[in-house]
Amino acid sequence: MLVLTRKTDQSIMIGSDIEITILEVRGEQVRVGIRAPKDVSIHRKEVFDQIREANVTATEAQADSFPALEDLRD
């Protein structure tokens, strides 16, 4: 991992198309601004990790797994 130290209003370039700017540092929170081409998706890591985990768990199912939707009614 590349580690850089920045102050408020300083930026980092990733490639020539992605710019990350430190907008504000307040206590434990850092506000980060990101400029990137429209085709680059940007998400909080926790969301990405949750989705990855759900995907991995989903593939553990075997072919005999599904109850009918009707069986889910009370």
Next chain:
Amino acid sequence: MTTVTMPKVNCKTTRFGAIDVAEDLIITLPEGIIGFEDCTRFVVLHVDDKSPFRWLQSLDDGAVAFPVIEPWNFKADYSPSISDSDAGRLGLTADSPKLVFAIVTVPRKNPRSMTANLLGPLVINPITRQGKQVIVTDEHYTTRHSIMEEINKKA
């Protein structure tokens, strides 16, 4: 008279044995599925025509398949907001027809408590047959939306 045979792709799957898939049925996810980025070609298998559940089978890795369901089957008002960049990538506008699948997690010990990932649905352009696992912009959706609870809301 010329007979045209649709080229087929063969795949050895762990759940369903060897399958032959007509090329025009293949769905391509150029970015793969999150956590499975190398799996870009898929086919939707209907194992039971009476059931809305399907399997999204990877043609790149026969062991990889995801149980999926179109969310309208249990949640008619699911209309996820997709970011402009995702819509653009898929060649979709707000009004274009789209095929949406939610990946379903079926707990082996209690299948009735199965959940659907409504935060990260698979959105497919039905004309190009290209798709993507998108992260919807409405953050109140979760990766584990209880299907049983949703169905019993209607009743």
